[in-house]
Amino acid sequence: xxxxxxxxxxxxxxxxxxxxxxxxxxxxxxxxxxxxxxxxxxxxxxxxxxxxxxxxxxxxxxxxxxx
Numbered sequence: 001x002x003x004x005x006x007x008x009x010x011x012x013x014x015x016x017x018x019x020x021x022x023x024x025x026x027x028x029x030x031x032x033x034x035x036x037x038x039x040x041x042x043x044x045x046x047x048x049x050x051x052x053x054x055x056x057x058x059x060x061x062x063x064x065x066x067x
Contacts, residue, residue, distance in 0.1 A: 003036045018060050028053045 011029045015022050028049075035041045035049050061067040 004033055007033050007036070014057070018064075021060060024056070028056065 007029055011026070014025050014029075018025060031049060032053065035045050058067065
């Protein structure tokens with residue numbers, strides 16, 4: 001399964017769970033596709049981008065009272 005396919009699946013899940021945050025989530029997910037689809041970019045920027053995305057998702061869970 002490619003990064004693009006996996007992120008498309010993730011896109012559907014997070015958009016369904018947080019529809020009010022669609023715009024920001026799509027920005028993150030589009031950027032993840034771009035960065036993780038390129039080995040050099042992934043090596044340079046992948047960890048930082050994934051960490052920011054994880055932090056954002058955690059904040060959404062806290063906001064919704066799930067954490």
